[in-house]
Amino acid sequence: HTSLVDALLMFWLFYPAASVSAKENLQYPVIGTMLKVSQAVLLERTSKDSKKKALQRIKARAELAMSNPKYQVFPEGTTTNGSTLLKFKLGAFIPGLPVQPVCVNYPFKYGDISWTCDRTFPQIAGTMMGEYINYMQVNILDPYIPNEEEKKDAKLYASNVRNLMAKELGRELTNYSMEDALLYGDLLKYGIEESVPGFYMEQITKDYGIRVRKVKKLLKQFATADKDYDAELNVTEFAELLGVPKTKEVESFFRNQGKGLEGINFEKYIDVSTTCTKEITNEREEFIKQILSAFENNKANSEAGYKVYFKHLFEGLSEAQASVLFTNMDVNKDDAVCSSDLTAYSENNPVQFMLIKHVIGMQG
Numbered sequence: 057h058t059s060l061v062d063a064l065l066m067f068w069l070f071y072p073a074a075s076v077s078a079k080e081n082l083q084y085p086v087i088g089t090m091l092k093v094s095q096a097v098l099l100e101r102t103s104k105d106s107k108k109k110a111l112q113r114i115k116a117r118a119e120l121a122m123s124n125p126k127y128q129v130f131p132e133g134t135t136t137n138g139s140t141l142l143k144f145k146l147g148a149f150i151p152g153l154p155v156q157p158v159c160v161n162y163p164f165k166y167g168d169i170s171w172t173c174d175r176t177f178p179q180i181a182g183t184m185m186g187e188y189i190n191y192m193q194v195n196i197l198d199p200y201i202p203n204e205e206e207k208k209d210a211k212l213y214a215s216n217v218r219n220l221m222a223k224e225l226g227r228e229l230t231n232y233s234m235e236d237a238l239l240y241g242d243l244l245k246y247g248i249e250e251s252v253p254g255f256y257m258e259q260i261t262k263d264y265g266i267r268v269r270k271v272k273k274l275l276k277q278f279a280t281a282d283k284d285y286d287a288e289l290n291v292t293e294f295a296e297l298l299g300v301p302k303t304k305e306v307e308s309f310f311r312n313q314g315k316g317l318e319g320i321n322f323e324k325y326i327d328v329s330t331t332c333t334k335e336i337t338n339e340r341e342e343f344i345k346q347i348l349s350a351f352e353n354n355k356a357n358s359e360a361g362y363k364v365y366f367k368h369l370f371e372g373l374s375e376a377q378a379s380v381l382f383t384n385m386d387v388n389k390d391d392a393v394c395s396s397d398l399t400a401y402s403e404n405n406p407v408q409f410m411l412i413k414h415v416i417g418m419q420g
Contacts, residue, residue: 057130062160063087065194066128067094069158073128076110076147097127115151131214133234138162140230141222142237144214152207154199157217159224161193195224233257235268242272246279248287264330271326278325288319298408299380301372305415312414313407332406343413344398350416351393359391369415384408 063075067090075096082088082098091098099110114127131144138161148155164187200220206213222229235257257268281289281297291310295302313328314320320328336343351357356365362385363378370377385393387400402409 057132057135059135059162061162061190061192062130062135063090065160065192066158069194069196070128073126076114076127076129078134111147111150114147131218134237136237138227140228140232141218141225142230143233144218145234146210146214149202149206149210149213149217152202152210152213154201155217156199157197157221157224159195159197159221161195161225163191163193197221197224231256238268239271239275242275242279246275248279248282248285260326264326266326266330274326274329275322278322286319288321289325290319294320298411299377300370300411301374301377303371303415305418306370306411308418309411309414329407332410336402336406336409340399340402343402343409344395347398347413347416348393348395357392359386362393369412369419381408 063077063081064086066073066075071094074094075091077091077096077098079098079100082091090096097110097113114129127148129145129148131148132142133145134142136142197220200217202213206216218229221227233256239257257271260271261267277297278289281293283293283296289297291307292302294310295306298306300306310320313331314324317324351362351365354361354365354368356362359382362382363375366378366381367373373381382393384405385397385401387397387404388394398409
């Protein structure tokens with residue numbers, strides 16, 4: 057899947073087959089109308105619930121009579137430059153029914169129309185209009201009928217179809233997935249694609265139990281804080297990320313979380329965030345009790361009182377920083393911090409929550 061032109065072709069060839077597409081594609085001229093007309097299944101790439109519902113609809117429709125219009129699916133899940141085939145998503149293969157592979161290629165000398173994460177729709181449209189002729193090669197393969205083993209194993213089924221299509225296209229295979237492509241797009245946006253080592257979302261999910269939406273959020277935090285673009289956070293950058301000045305307590309927390317390292321790279325930052333979340337999950341009630349007790353002992357019972365106490369915790373904390381800390385904690389917006397506030401705060405800001413708990417512990 058290299059271009060939105062693929063979708064135009066598939067709509068023309070297989071109408072009224074419905075598409076499976078990302079929701080954001082509704083915004084594009086012609087493509088958006090086609091998706092509505094074909095009653096496409098629209099999903100949010102980073103929503104697990106959205107993907108689950110889409111899979112249910114695909115499976116239900118696929119199991120209807122063979123005469124019923126089916127779904128057309130781009131199994132890579134996103135567009136690429138066409139040099140390799142990404143790992144296929146499993147939605148089209150889980151029903152265990154025959155699929156018909158369609159291989160599309162765009163031979164060009166100057167005008168590459170592939171839609172990659174560093175190109176925009178107007179740029180690609182301009183490239184196409186700048187070419188005297190845009191060529192497209194289409195090869196509709198025979199239906200692929202899965203054997204019994206493939207019917208029971210969607211991963212095997214998807215892999216075998218991908219191998220067949222790669223051979224037909226003369227392309228290499230890659231272990232990268234759609235989620236990796238989405239993450240790489242953010243690395244490009246923040247200008248740190250060369251300084252952050254490559255890794256697979258599949259491995260991150262396996263190691264840390266988080267998915268691409270959370271990783272993209274952490275990457276944004278990390279990239280914003282990495283002022284010197286060296287792909288590591290030093291203690292000053294780490295403190296700024298957490299909205300506090302660099303103090304001896306913050307340095308202690310940094311050393312503990314970074315396991316003594318001078319700098320925290322992005323993968324380590326993922327580890328810090330998920331570790332803090334796990335610690336909170338295991339002992340949330342006790343941690344909240346400690347923080348509320350410290351507030352009570354220091355007569356922090358209003359916005360002004362909390363801000364005074366925050367300044368006591370962090371020497372050199374500005375008024376603006378104290379206000380942000382209070383705003384983060386006062387989730388219920390009632391000018392006070394209670395147990396339910398801290399529960400939500402710990403979920404939204406796990407590292408900052410654990411820093412507060414660490415500093416309170418150090419100061420007694």
